[in-house]
Amino acid sequence: MKTLMKSGLSALALTAMASGAFAADLGATDEPIKLALNEWTGQHVTTRVAGEMLKAAGYEVEYVTAGMLNQFQAIADGDIHATLEIWSSNVSDQYAVLKDAGQLEELSDLGLNAREGIAYPAHVADLCPGLPAWEALQECAMNFATAETLPMGRLVDYPADWGTPGADRMAGLELPFKAIPAGSEGALIAELRASTEKKSPLLITFWQPHWAMSAYEVQFVDLPAGEDACFTDPAWGPNPNAINDCDFAASRIFKAGWPGLKDKWPAAHEILVNYTLAVEDQQPMMGAVDVSGEAVEDVVSAWMGANEDKWKSVVDAAIK
């Protein structure tokens, strides 16, 4: 009843409410809210936790598989209502276009602390003594050389459509490495796997949270901290003549939804805006799925049961 008071409804509406329960605040509970499932496990965990929260609030939820790059048009059209884990490092420009046109609504940060960097599987430390200090790479670049990159070392960079952060670092720090774009996430993982199997050298641009970080004991190279000045002021950092002579700037992970979400399902909109998930929570769930082979649904529902304090308050605040 507190909700009704807060929204200041008239007696007429009150009678309507008596039969329709909390319809005004929850919105169309008889229609499913469609959440996008993208191509990676972490996102499945993030999405299913949010979906369970919406169900706890009394909504119907439908999970729709959607390609990361192609989902934004679907959200603008209202075919999908929200997507919950967008990485600023590889979001398509279509997102910005649709957002600026008012066809997409950004729903605040997810709170997942991501880190990107130049990385290597554990065994590579033996092939290049001095790691993780970045200066060591200057000396042992030749150990990383291949047919395509000779006489420089080889750095496996992100797929070209995610940008060229690895190449930018190598140029900024004047390291003798040639950046080879990977083409896809699968190609990055295959490189990590092959390198671990063959105990061959590998320098790669990578990020966490990611299941492969622990599976292949990936470690980051220590680079000078990525402060704002590094990206604008050449004088900053170890190389006085170039920008980008530092680590990656922190990447942002956020949520977005269909603009009609707010009106059709007001409480759901509030839940999704306030929803956050920490790396410490997401990473073990990812491990349970990708390493132990459990089903995402089971892992998420076990976590929801054990960690009510982490999500219940968000749901309660929206519906009570």
Place this chain on the structure above:
Amino acid sequence: MTSLPQEETGPWRTLSRGAKAALLVLAVGITCRLLGAQFDWLVGWPDALTVPMTDWVGATVGWFLSVFKPLARAFSQLLSYPMEWVGAALRSAPWPLVVGAVTAIGWLIGGLRLAALGFFGLGFVVISGYWVEGMNTLALVTVSVPLAAFLGMAIGILAFEVPRLKGAVNGLLDVMQTVPAFAYLTPLIVLFGFGPVVGLIASAIYAAPPMARNVLLGLERVDEEIREAAVMSGGTRRQQLFLIEIPAASQQIMVGFNQCLMAALSMVIIAAVIGGFEDIGWEVLLTMRKAQFGPAFLAGSVIVVFAVVIDRMSAALAEQRVAQSKRVALAIFAVGAAVALWSVLANWNPSGVAMLDGLAQTVDTGVGTFTASNGATLDAVKNTSMFYGLLPLRIGLADAVLPFTWGFKWTAVHTMVFFAVAAVIGGGLALRGQVTAGVVVVIAALFLEIGVAQAPWPLVVIGAAALGWVASGWSLVRLVVVLLGLILLSGLWERALLSLYLSGASVAACAVVGGVLGFLSATSARVWAVVRPICDMLQTIPMFVFLIPVLMFFQIGEFSAFLAICMYAVVPMIRYTRQGLISTPEDMIEAATASGAGKWQTMFEVRAPYAAPTILLGLNQTILYAFAMLVIAALIGTTGLGQSIYLALGQADVGLGVTAGAAMAILALVADRLVQGFAEERRKALGL
């Protein structure tokens, strides 16, 4: 630019067309090579002469989208009904019922052999645990194949009935087959909305051309006598076509249907890239992202199983067959229904079954172990191919020969010696009367020294134009120059050369390997029994699956991309070579045998010439497939037009995507027209 010297001196007039063209190209090549260092514009197309074509294309497409969106959305709505119905029917039907029905149909069509194929094929899907996903995929194909086959049939008949349109139709088919779906994915989603229907449309667009081509080829090759008989027996043109000529061409049409089916299945993955429903492609994408070859292969195999079952049954339908007992079929179906009843009552569904996961895991571990234990060998294979094959072809001997690749540094002296040797060989050939061959040797040496990716644009354009002139004439020259000129103007030339180099190397390898395998398959049924399922698998399994082991073995780079392209593009070469060699009319073989020709003599002097047009059609398909694979190969990290298409996808730059896709199609089209031109000439020379 394209006008040929018109000197009417004695020796010039006696030269053949080919020799004249080759000499001109050589002159252009030498000029560019000598002056290229001083005049940059002789090598790279000057930026000042490019136009913002990607922006224009983007604007045009944007306008097109806004106008046709309502219509397209309605069409997409229309298509979604049959898909939902079929999908709902397949999903809600208990699996034993489906297995029983397919087995029964198999029995009716082909007796025990096809019944067993249906039973074990679908049984495999059941125990793989991908039943629901498989049914979703099947629903997509069930709608897209008839759509593509109908479209292909209509286009083929149109081209046959209105010969004037043949050229335009061929161009359209090439565009449909070579502009990669990824290039127009973004506009397609804007146009048709999100969901599996977009994948369905993309797969129909891609699958229709092989059908159309084969319908056309089949109709053209209908015997004159049959045609005349049809005319004499009266009847309208439509009756002649549908009652006489199409049935007479049915064998070739079935080849087309088969290819159409395979192409549609191979494009199922596009539906998953977009998303919207859980099908096999989605599973492949998830496992591909984790670089798990075993599970990806298992999921991909479900698509292969569907392809093989549908293909064999549809092929048997076209052949004459003995009637099978309907009672047995009914009994099989009844058993299926009974088990279905039990499964419903016992509430047992196969989605939890994953009997093959252990096997998938073993395969996956096997790939890892193989990589670990053969790392050095694999690296040696890769480095050898790179150093001595791909690298010189791309950047030329002058840049590729370095102390750490070949063991020494390429110098001006090496260049002199290299060209001197080429000149001696060329001159020798010319003196023996083979002027064309001699000049071509020197031109090839020139390309090898400069590298395809660094070839001066006048050399490439005039070279292609000269080939066109020799193959067909001035109209082809015009086409080639206009199309290549468009790429130059668009500013994508450098990337186009990289793509040209990669697909050119792959096509050359495929032509040799595929030709040999096709020949062996034609001579030995046992070889074909092994090769055929491999062809089916390579053509229908989503190619993403094979990127994983290729990447594990050879890492990111051009050699991996080269292998991936070859694996896919070699298939039509094998199939068409075999088809051509075995379909020689019986009377021709009998005549040869009667005149005392041995088996091999018949093969080379009767079968091979008769098969030449079919084999060249295979080469044409191989070229188109190689270009189509470029975009998948870009997932391995190649840097040509394929990469531009992904960049465009990431930046939602519709103009860049479509332009890069169009540039890819142009390269394929030019290569294809040149091959066709020579094929036509050969056909005339052979009197076919």
